[in-house]
Amino acid sequence: MENYFDYTKKLFDPSRVNEKPEVFKGLRVLDFTHVIYGPVAARILGSYGAEVIKFELPWVGDLWRFGVYWGSFWRHSSVCFHFVQYGKYFFSLNLKLPKAKEIIYKLAEKADVVMENFASGTAETWGVGYSQLSKINPSIIYLSCATYGQYGPMRFFPGWDLLAQAASGAISVTGYPGTDKYYKLPDYVGDFLPGNIGALSVIMALNYRKKTGKGQYIDLAQTEALMRIMPHFTYNSITGEELGRTGNTDPTMAPSGIFKSKDGKFVAIAAATDEQFQGICQAMGHPEYINKYKDSFERLKSENSKELYELAGKWVQENTVETLFEQAKRHRFAVAEVEDDYQISTDEWRRERGSVVMVTDEMYHKLLLPGPSAMLSKTPARVKWLARPLGYHNRYILKKMLGYSDDEIKQLEKERVVGYWDDRPGIKPPVYYDMKKDPMFNYKGD
Amino acid sequence: MSEKEQILVRYGGTRKEREIFLKSMMSPEGKPEVLDDAVILDASYGNLSGDICSSIYAEFGAEVIKIEPPEGDPSRKFTHYGINRNGTGIPFIMEARNKRFITMDLRKEADREDFKKLVKNAHVVIDTFKPGQMDEWGIGYRQLSEINPSIVYIAISPFGHYGKKAQEMIDIPDSDITAQAASGVAANIGDPVTEGEPYNWPLRAGLWLSWYITGIEAALGGAVARYYTRSTGEGQMVDVATADSYASLVGYPVTIGFTWGKARPRIGRHDFCLYPYGFWKSKDGIVAIAAPRDHDFRALLKVLKLWKIEDDWRFTFDRIPDILPMIEEFYKLIENETVKYTSDELIKMALEYSIKSARSKWRGGGVPIIMKVQNPSDTMKNPHWAVRGSFKEFDEPDMGKFVLPVNFIKMSESPPRVKWVKCNIGQDNDYVRKKYLQ
Numbered sequence: 001m002e003n004y005f006d007y008t009k010k011l012f013d014p015s016r017v018n019e020k021p022e023v024f025k026g027l028r029v030l031d032f033t034h035v036i037y038g039p040v041a042a043r044i045l046g047s048y049g050a051e052v053i054k055f056e057l058p059w060v061g062d063l064w065r066f067g068v069y070w071g072s073f074w075r076h077s078s079v080c081f082h083f084v085q086y087g088k089y090f091f092s093l094n095l096k097l098p099k100a101k102e103i104i105y106k107l108a109e110k111a112d113v114v115m116e117n118f119a120s121g122t123a124e125t126w127g128v129g130y131s132q133l134s135k136i137n138p139s140i141i142y143l144s145c146a147t148y149g150q151y152g153p154m155r156f157f158p159g160w161d162l163l164a165q166a167a168s169g170a171i172s173v174t175g176y177p178g179t180d181k182y183y184k185l186p187d188y189v190g191d192f193l194p195g196n197i198g199a200l201s202v203i204m205a206l207n208y209r210k211k212t213g214k215g216q217y218i219d220l221a222q223t224e225a226l227m228r229i230m231p232h233f234t235y236n237s238i239t240g241e242e243l244g245r246t247g248n249t250d251p252t253m254a255p256s257g258i259f260k261s262k263d264g265k266f267v268a269i270a271a272a273t274d275e276q277f278q279g280i281c282q283a284m285g286h287p288e289y290i291n292k293y294k295d296s297f298e299r300l301k302s303e304n305s306k307e308l309y310e311l312a313g314k315w316v317q318e319n320t321v322e323t324l325f326e327q328a329k330r331h332r333f334a335v336a337e338v339e340d341d342y343q344i345s346t347d348e349w350r351r352e353r354g355s356v357v358m359v360t361d362e363m364y365h366k367l368l369l370p371g372p373s374a375m376l377s378k379t380p381a382r383v384k385w386l387a388r389p390l391g392y393h394n395r396y397i398l399k400k401m402l403g404y405s406d407d408e409i410k411q412l413e414k415e416r417v418v419g420y421w422d423d424r425p426g427i428k429p430p431v432y433y434d435m436k437k438d439p440m441f442n443y444k445g446d
Numbered sequence: 447m448s449e450k451e452q453i454l455v456r457y458g459g460t461r462k463e464r465e466i467f468l469k470s471m472m473s474p475e476g477k478p479e480v481l482d483d484a485v486i487l488d489a490s491y492g493n494l495s496g497d498i499c500s501s502i503y504a505e506f507g508a509e510v511i512k513i514e515p516p517e518g519d520p521s522r523k524f525t526h527y528g529i530n531r532n533g534t535g536i537p538f539i540m541e542a543r544n545k546r547f548i549t550m551d552l553r554k555e556a557d558r559e560d561f562k563k564l565v566k567n568a569h570v571v572i573d574t575f576k577p578g579q580m581d582e583w584g585i586g587y588r589q590l591s592e593i594n595p596s597i598v599y600i601a602i603s604p605f606g607h608y609g610k611k612a613q614e615m616i617d618i619p620d621s622d623i624t625a626q627a628a629s630g631v632a633a634n635i636g637d638p639v640t641e642g643e644p645y646n647w648p649l650r651a652g653l654w655l656s657w658y659i660t661g662i663e664a665a666l667g668g669a670v671a672r673y674y675t676r677s678t679g680e681g682q683m684v685d686v687a688t689a690d691s692y693a694s695l696v697g698y699p700v701t702i703g704f705t706w707g708k709a710r711p712r713i714g715r716h717d718f719c720l721y722p723y724g725f726w727k728s729k730d731g732i733v734a735i736a737a738p739r740d741h742d743f744r745a746l747l748k749v750l751k752l753w754k755i756e757d758d759w760r761f762t763f764d765r766i767p768d769i770l771p772m773i774e775e776f777y778k779l780i781e782n783e784t785v786k787y788t789s790d791e792l793i794k795m796a797l798e799y800s801i802k803s804a805r806s807k808w809r810g811g812g813v814p815i816i817m818k819v820q821n822p823s824d825t826m827k828n829p830h831w832a833v834r835g836s837f838k839e840f841d842e843p844d845m846g847k848f849v850l851p852v853n854f855i856k857m858s859e860s861p862p863r864v865k866w867v868k869c870n871i872g873q874d875n876d877y878v879r880k881k882y883l884q
Contacts, residue, residue, distance in 0.1 A: 173652035268627035345703025349611030368704035374667025
């Protein structure tokens with residue numbers, strides 16, 4: 001029989017991703033979301049083949065077009081915005097005007113999914129809420145993303161990732177016990193994770209619609225999504241105490257922790273199961289602990305796990321990363337080096353796997369982006385193009401999808417129903433790029 | 447007017463009506479379940495991310511059959527400080543919702559034959575063994591896809607099931623803390639170098655961030671694959687690596703590593719993009735404050751009566767935290783004011799300002815957002831979650847009373863729900879054997 005890894009390599013081969021079929025081909029998503037939480041959900045559907053139309057205000061644009069690290073733009077754009085918005089159609093339209101609503105309602109007739117992440121009720125006020133769009137198209141799936149959800153006493157509270165982390169308790173659980181130092185979860189994961197859960201719920205609704213033909217309304221609260229991943233509530237209800245902060249150790253596994261090795265690198269180690277614990281005791285040269293802490297619940301008790309934590313810390317300090325990995329392979333316990341951004345972006349195995357992909361784009365040339373977390377062998381996610389300047393696809397959408405004539409489009413531009421960028425970085429194209437020659441921006445028809 | 451139209455009219459009604467209507471609209475009582483026709487075989491072993499993935503399917507109504515050896519899955523014993531109920535730890539109880547538990551020793555030939563029989567009627571298989579283990583046993587994707595071509599096979603492992611690294615690291619098992627380290631979580635939490643050790647070290651996120659992300663991403667990939675199966679009848683393999691699920695989810699480590707050509711330093715409580723966007727001490731606790739846009743910032747200064755510093759920090763680009771001492775100074779300027787008020791006062795001040803600015807004819811007056819940094823026990827007491835039914839108390843004979851976070855997605859037609867939480871080893875042996883193996 002063929003070697004397993006040869007078989008799987010052929011199955012997943014990252015170089016063949018673009019030849020494979022797209023699951024959501026033919027689905028249309030109207031994306032009224034902004035910043036991260038929300039756009040991510042739409043982008044995931046897009047990466048599996050859906051046609052995502054992103055709406056932005058003319059001359060204003062998505063706030064996250066300016067969300068740049070330490071104030072530095074990359075080719076007059078934000079890299080995070082590229083990551084959050086790739087593969088969408090950028091339509092810049094002034095929602096407040098009646099003509100714009102006409103356009104939206106026309107698009108909604110043939111749309112499958114609609115997403116918004118304004119404060120509760122705002123989309124309704126603007127005439128693009130579920131109550132209005134489901135009248136036009138009853139089988140529509142409508143996802144409302146909010147920090148605290150669409151109903152409940154806190155529904156009008158505005159929120160960002162930080163506030164969801166604060167309200168769910170996620171901020172209060174990271175850090176060292178007995179200090180006044182708190183840390184938030186990094187990289188706006190409080191936006192990204194709920195955004196992914198939003199995509200999951202829409203896919204479930206699509207599955208339901210495939211079975212029954214019915215659309216539905218989804219109310220997703222960012223804070224609830226974060227609460228779902230915290231064991232602290234259950235711990236609290238069982239013990240009557242706060243689990244609190246546990247510093248650099250995982251209280252569910254002993255020993256476990258992040259330590260500094262002899263060669264000055266940071267290494268995480270953990271022994272999850274009894275077998276792994278026996279292995280690590282052997283590796284540390286302390287086989288006597290195997291019998292002492294035979295029972296895993298005994299081993300995890302606060303003072304015992306502390307003893308093991310200190311023992312493991314000392315052992316890691318006396319060894320280099322290389323020996324630690326050797327030992328881990330021989331004795332089978334979990335070990336990993338703490339990888340920073342540079343290591344992650346240059347790791348060879350991530351490129352080989354397709355977890356890190358060099359995207360070649362007509363406008364922005366080369367950008368390294370992460371691949372999807374879940375690799376699908378037959379219908380993988382892919383990056384078709386990066387984010388585009390504000391209003392880039394206006395003419396394409398009006399002409400190709402809605403059948404407007406050149407004169408009508410000119411009239412819309414004149415009335416400022418649709419619009420484009422001004423001179424600010426983030427919403428304008430890169431300086432080297434000649435927009436006049438761009439076939440998509442100047443779409444003339446097939 | 448049809449019933450649907452009546453609903454829509456009511457739905458678009460006043461605020462109060464909208465709230466009452468939405469609550470009844472989202473109630474899961476008596477509604478159909480989207481995955482009620484799906485059978486999930488969860489063979490995950492010693493890795494809770496597989497259980498998290500199957501939990502999500504179970505909440506959406508799938509029949510999840512968790513397969514354990516007779517002595518139980520080792521992940522039953524991963525628990526905080528050894529706290530357990532009847533030999534089962536807290537994380538496992540949390541992920542035991544709506545599942546069937548059967549014993550089947552996949553190390554034994556005879557049980558593997560039974561497993562293959564189950565696969566004939568199943569839609570999804572979840573595998574967290576080391577890559578190739580199931581294949582060696584004759585029950586990997588290669589063999590199962592022949593038995594049942596529409597099977598969706600979800601594999602979870604530290605480095606995935608293909609590629610050189612996966613082969614090289616095949617003997618190293620998975621854990622949440624090592625996955626956090628390898629995927630860039632730990633490297634980006636912690637204090638700047640100027641603080642002493644160990645505070646400037648990489649720090650673990652205080653929850654199973656990597657395992658939960660992995661489980662949710664696996665469920666997402668599996669749901670996409672299931673949609674494809676519904677259209678074409680074809681199954682496929684879904685592969686998730688815990689060592690990159692976080693990095694792929696948030697994207698920052700890769701894009702920053704590439705565009706900067708170096709790693710970000712750790713900057714403690716500050717944020718890289720937005721300022722003020724963090725937490726400050728109040729008279730009686732800690733508050734999170736987000737007012738990064740210029741007009742939000744101006745509003746915050748008015749709320750805190752700090753207008754005198756406006757000139758120095760006026761624009762977003764004055765407040766970029768790239769010079770740490772500068773931003774620390776700014777942090778203290780705000781803290782000097784926030785400590786004068788209690789958390790509730792601050793929240794009220796910000797809300798009052800926001801309402802006023804939204805109603806003024808100068809719209810866009812700024813929305814300074816202030817929220818209490820809550821402990822999980824405060825969160826549980828918050829009446830907002832009671833209205834939304836986000837927590838549910840269970841009382842099981844073997845486990846006593848405990849609370850779970852539930853209903854994390856509200857859907858009008860086919861919402862997820864938690865029906866029961868029971869997780870004794872082999873409790874559903876008879877049920878499953880009668881239903882699927884005869």
